[in-house]
Amino acid sequence: MVTPEQIKQSLIQETERLGIDKIGFASADPFLELKERLIQHRKSGFESGFEEPDLDKRTDPRLSLPNARTIIAIALAYPTRMDDPPANRPGAYRGFFCRASWGEDYHHVLRRKLEGLERHLRELVPDVTTEIMVDTGALSDRAVAERAGIGFIGKNTSLITTQFGSWVYLGEMLVDIALPPDQPVTEGCGDCTVCIDACPTGALVGPGQLNSQACLAYQTQTKGFLADEYRDLLGGYLYGYETCQAVCPFNRGKNFTHQEAFRPDPEKVKPLLKPLLTISNRQFQQRFGTMAGSWRGKKPIQRNAIIALGRFRDKSAVPDLIKLLQDDPRPVIRGTAAWALGRIGGSEAEKALMEAEQREQDSEVQKEIKRALKNRITHEKQENEQG
Ligand code: SF4
Numbered sequence: 001m002v003t004p005e006q007i008k009q010s011l012i013q014e015t016e017r018l019g020i021d022k023i024g025f026a027s028a029d030p031f032l033e034l035k036e037r038l039i040q041h042r043k044s045g046f047e048s049g050f051e052e053p054d055l056d057k058r059t060d061p062r063l064s065l066p067n068a069r070t071i072i073a074i075a076l077a078y079p080t081r082m083d084d085p086p087a088n089r090p091g092a093y094r095g096f097f098c099r100a101s102w103g104e105d106y107h108h109v110l111r112r113k114l115e116g117l118e119r120h121l122r123e124l125v126p127d128v129t130t131e132i133m134v135d136t137g138a139l140s141d142r143a144v145a146e147r148a149g150i151g152f153i154g155k156n157t158s159l160i161t162t163q164f165g166s167w168v169y170l171g172e173m174l175v176d177i178a179l180p181p182d183q184p185v186t187e188g189c190g191d192c193t194v195c196i197d198a199c200p201t202g203a204l205v206g207p208g209q210l211n212s213q214a215c216l217a218y219q220t221q222t223k224g225f226l227a228d229e230y231r232d233l234l235g236g237y238l239y240g241y242e243t244c245q246a247v248c249p250f251n252r253g254k255n256f257t258h259q260e261a262f263r264p265d266p267e268k269v270k271p272l273l274k275p276l277l278t279i280s281n282r283q284f285q286q287r288f289g290t291m292a293g294s295w296r297g298k299k300p301i302q303r304n305a306i307i308a309l310g311r312f313r314d315k316s317a318v319p320d321l322i323k324l325l326q327d328d329p330r331p332v333i334r335g336t337a338a339w340a341l342g343r344i345g346g347s348e349a350e351k352a353l354m355e356a357e358q359r360e361q362d363s364e365v366q367k368e369i370k371r372a373l374k375n376r377i378t379h380e381k382q383e384n385e386q387g
Pocket of ligand 1: 159
């Protein structure tokens with residue numbers, strides 16, 4: 001008969017064959033401390049709305065798998081640099097998908113790896129019961145990974161590993177057998193506050209405390225109008241935002257490219273902005289559908305592309321933006337196009353905005369048009385004064 005320690009060691013060996021970068025074992029006891037923090041988080045209004053709403057489910061593994069005894073946590077490292085990134089040029093500006101969206105959707109990749117682990121476990125324990133989770137499961141992947149000794153949760157709320165930094169995807173498998181747990185790591189952020197200081201919206205309201213509503217990564221995924229104060233802060237990001245990770249000293253120089261599935265296609269992760277304005281649903285699915293960053297569909301990506309073109313003041317985008325302002329059935333797209341036209345300025349943009357002001361029925365879009373016309377005058381005034 002195999003002992004729990006032998007099962008654990010056999011699973012650890014199997015990770016090498018499966019291409020899993022880190023594995024850890026944790027008890028499936030409820031996450032009581034986390035529950036307290038989540039209650040406060042909710043009271044403060046800091047939730048994104050994308051989370052599992054049931055806090056008991058989020059913190060008690062046994063509500064996902066009755067009789068759960070152990071959680072097996074895994075991590076896969078993803079790359080942070082492209083070999084030959086296409087350049088940004090006037091008239092051919094590009095946007096950017098965050099690194100957690102490079103290559104194939106990690107949900108699928110991690111699930112395959114966990115299924116491989118599950119098959120191996122079943123050879124050792126044929127009647128084991130399991131439940132696999134990757135990101136969209138009820139539990140907090142980060143809390144599980146921390147308890148399993150994969151890394152520690154930094155002040156930026158990312159799970160940080162010493163080997164790969166926080167550039168890791170996390171997933172876990174609940175099992176109804178007891179396996180020896182690993183010890184949580186003792187390392188931490190210490191006195192560092194670099195991520196808190198670097199966050200452009202103040203979304204990191206304290207160490208390890210994120211106001212998701214103010215987080216730009218979350219804001220890139222919303223489908224409504226992007227609040228005015230965030231538009232100048234996106235910096236070309238079409239999906240996600242990662243300044244709090246990019247500045248972290250634990251991530252300095254980290255670029256692991258060994259996971260083939262996450263290798264970025266430069267034309268997909270740094271796409272030209274203008275073609276995104278006219279892309280059809282089918283084309284969008286064909287081109288971006290296998291990426292994690294496509295999960296909210298094309299609308300938020302298009303909205304963010306329009307904002308980026310406005311920020312770049314790309315005059316060559318004016319005809320396409322005017323067409324959106326005139327014809328697009330989605331108020332968010334018409335209104336954001338109005339904002340971008342106001343930013344870019346020029347007589348053609350101005351004429352289109354004035355015509356739209358006469359025609360537009362949607363009150364939100366009307367507001368955007370009026371503001372675009374007013375701001376355009378302010379910009380021109382500023383430029384004249386500076387010139
Ligand atoms: Fe911790 Fe500093 Fe990294 Fe923030 S930047 S997560 S404070 S080590």
